[in-house]
Amino acid sequence: MLNPLPYARALLQHLSSAVWLLIQTVQEMGDHARRGRLPFRLASFFEQTERVGVGSIPLVALVSFFIGLTMALLTGYQLQPFGQERLVPPLVAIGFTRELGPLMTGIMLAARIGAAFTAELGTMTVAEEVEALEAMGLGPLRYLVSPRLLAVFLLMPCLVVVSDLTALVGAAAISRWAFDIPWQSFGESALQSLLIRDIVAGVVKSFLFGLIIGLVACYKGLTVRGGAAGVGHATTESVVVAITTVIGFDTLCNVVLVALFDK
């Protein structure tokens, strides 16, 4: 019989190491701030925000547009026989704001940015660049991890807004063409259906998923062992772990939010 104990131990070890990485990064940022300096390198931060934010917009917008469109089309056809196509706008609006927007954006960012962070930091680790930063007393976590982590943490909610809006545009377009729902009616119906709690739930999830993706990617990158093969292995693992963790935390969030607000 498979013994789950070693797996549980390894999981706990990785989890505690990732949390420790976050704590140490914050401590190193604090050290720098105490010396009257910015806690992170501004140029690196802007470089990362452009990469994470601006660079991800086309992918997030395009994928969300198509998913929104498909969602509206399929649900619309199911509801049409009952004359309930008018439910399409609220369905897409609530579905995306609260669930699909953060989740799809999280998955896309884990694949696009998480993989890049891990490969980059992994290559630097293998080439002793990270150790060189440590040897110079620069604080490699502050220098390397903080701009990346902050960029993905802060820009994830912005990308989720892009995802939500483009999904609604896709859904509105197909609803206009397939179900004769005018643009204005779609917009009004979508807005009326949204509750503050849906928006808050989406925003909270976005921040959380951003943190998870950044932390997993940086942790995997900084713990690479074994040269080029190790970097490849860590990059694959980083994407798999980040996506699984994002979906896991999404489920957890939904359970908690439903228990708190929807009963």
Place this chain on the structure above:
Amino acid sequence: MSDAAPIIELRDVHLAFGEKEILTGVNLRLAARERLVVLGQSGSGKSTLLRLILGILKPSAGSVQFQGREVARMRRRPLNAMRQKLGMVYQYSALISSLSVRDNLALPLEELTDKTPAEIDALVDEKLALVGMADARDKMPAELSGGMRKRIGLARGIIMDPALILYDEPSAGLDPVISSVIDQLIIELSEKIGATSVIVTHEMESAFRIATRIAMLYRGRIIADSTPEEFKKSTDPVVAQFISGNIDGPILEGGR
């Protein structure tokens, strides 16, 4: 060996990774301005010694002191402050590949000092000129040859005017001429900036060129520690075999 207050002192240092023992009681004392070459076989723990001095690794037992302070017991901030007094030159240079040569050298100055950009540029130019690489200022590390990268690594190692410079295999993998150039640079730098140096290598010619003192690490311990002249005359069979490169002897037989 000098009796003056040591810059570095290692006392009965042990280090093990799991079951594998790397160092089994290393004792070393290094006075200011000395150039200590640590010799030893590949995998004997020479580079590990440098990482212990830098506080990147912690000894399983024993004491590593820098200027009288215990490195392993230092907290993060004093440890980083100590590291600013050390310069480390890596075997493969470890230059930050995404930064230009200028930015690689300027990085510690920008992050750790209050110098103005003009002062930083002047210092970068000065150190690049010292290693004869003034023309490479705006190049990326990928555009440089191995020897050029080593020299830039040297320049980065001395950018903060360290009290102690640690060199990990500085001339490994280089042709004999460039290797001699690097050796000469190490001597010049230690004389010009008055820094103490620890050089880890297994290249005998380089060792005798650079060293004011040579120590040999074998099976986790320092088995010889003397001036280059005395080292050459050593009657220790391991030292004698290492110098001669003879395949018959205790090193390959696994004994002493």
